[in-house]
Amino acid sequence: METMTGARALMVAMEKEGVKEVFGLPGGANLPMYDEFARCNIRHILVRHEQSAAHMADGFGRVSRKPGVCFATSGPGATNILTGLATAQADSSPMIAVTGQVPVAMIGKDAFQESDIIGMANPVLKYSFQPRSANEIPLVVKKAFYISETGRPGPVLIDIPKDVQQKEASMIFPDEFKILGYHPWTDPDIVHIERAIEMLLSSERPIILAGGGAIISSAFAEVQSIAELLMIPVVTTFKGKGAFPENHPLSLGPIGMHGHAEANKMMIEADCVLAIGTRFSDRSVGTFEAFEKRLKIIHMDVDPAEIGKNQTTSVAIIGDVRASLRIMIKILMQKAIKRTEENIWIKHVKETKAYWKENLKLHPGEMGAAKILRKLRELLPHESIVTTEVGQHQMWASLFYDVIQPGTFFSSTGLGTMGWGFPAAIGAKVARPNVPVVDIAGDGSFSMTENSLATAVLEDIPVIVFLLNNFSLGMVAQWQRTFYNRRMIGVDQGKCPDYVKLAESYGAQGIRAQSMDELDKAIKTALKSDVATVIDIPIDPEEDVLPFVAPGTSLADMILPS
């Protein structure tokens, strides 16, 4: 037992959890915590807006699979992280947010910079704590990390009143604890797994749909083994993009609103789907009407509440998807089940894939989105990490940037948070400093958190912003062109700012690339650079993302380039 302040106990407890970096911004109510940075081995990374701190922690968490940590003060500091918490919750990302709060005696008095952040954030959190005495802090931190990173990961908030940070208490740092109502893991039911195998073997047109859960549980080798053993083609959700190498002969890429044509086509023809860690979101499946009437769904998920939430399933396998897949592989091996002959379905899948590779019409210009993103893919090492912003560029990345090494592609897919990609890239680079990290960006989205350039420069975190600049809110513009008879309202961003000058004003490198040659050089320069680089790539504001499944319609009604 040791006597120390609550603030000190927080830092000691976080060090015990292995925290090396914290993203944040100080203020009145969290000054006692900030003072402790002087006496611990945790690096503080200063942001210019708390929302970015939350996205950085999120990016860090997705890449390292350990919770990223962000700090904010009370009141507006705390409300500024709300979008970051909601983003992390929607994408099941592990994160710890620590906010300062007004002193206990002031809570509920509408004190200066008081906000009921526990109440406001409740629906976008996995859990929250508000310790009312200093000696609770070690156990709170221990539980917070455990809850955040186990089972289906998610954000946990620790809101600490200022006087609780300041008070001294005898601290016990426990190793063991119980949370009665929390059972993050379920052992997968072998009977259900056996039934699933029978279903897959007896179906004529099986398909694997890998979702974000396959990435969170790192089930890459397992997904590949099942696909290869049973010779089943693999589609992914957008969140699951890169759960399976996209250069693999069995890969069809993401399905969905802007899915690959071949993926959407094969998805609706399948008669049995092995769905791995997905919630069947509206953006992935559209309406279910186009799907094969006799479609059997085998649904693997760590979260029992996902079973039957959006879609009725034939067989449910609850548990960590990697563990479930391993059992499945073991059974297949024991029974010596392995397909080597290409059946009609696989031939059809391969033909369809080849057809669309050949025949999908692309933008004719030199600087079309497909050409730009394929150039990036060509020059980026496979282990590079890519994040995206939200908008057209994000969907082009889904269509034209192939993920070859699984688990290297991250995007705000659930909440669709503009401004996420750049700070998330900074967080990713902190987690994985030795690989290139690129934020595939659009001008609308990048504008929202572009002041994180200050963090990238001052904290020496050299990420690359790969900016497809169409001088507009391109995705909204596309919807206005498609559904609103070209009445363009509120989408023109003009040539403002000049992103090269903007980058330079922060001390970052800004490069404009207006031809493929310039782009080639710019990417190579950025990869060698030891400061953050913004590559500004002007593109045609009229280019649409196609294929496009209009909202409320089915994958069969895909709009294709004419």
Add this chain to the structure above:
Amino acid sequence: MWAILTLLVENKPGILFKVTHLFRSRNFNIDSISVGVTDNPEYSRMTITTFGDEKQVEQIVKQLDKMIDTIEVKHLDEHKTVYRELSIFKIKLSNANDSMEINKLANAYGGKIHDVRKGSIMVELTATPDQIRAFEELAKPFGIIEVARTGVAALERGGYEN
């Protein structure tokens, strides 16, 4: 379908808020809710009644179960459950016979009479929601001034048989 859910939760501040917030944010509805501490002061029991089809009720149970503060969540089978609600009716007394009539009615439903005054009478009735509604229908002609209901409390029949 009307469903009775029973929740064993940690007896901590903020849990009721989280449970009701979950209903709001997931677009479920609460018909009634009652909360009380159990024999172990560390836990409270909540009884929630709700409406929804089978799939919705299943989803409500799963989402409640997922909550870290809930220790046990169960959808109770009405036929294997003792469930009661306490209600208090304040009823008008307009005619000379009203007091006697209401007394008879209350007796028929197992209610108790409280606070008889010149213009009003109070009836306490502990019964199932259906019985309370039936009583309410019959009391209406007299003129109901106010009603207070606690919401259902419920426990499954049977004990530890093994």
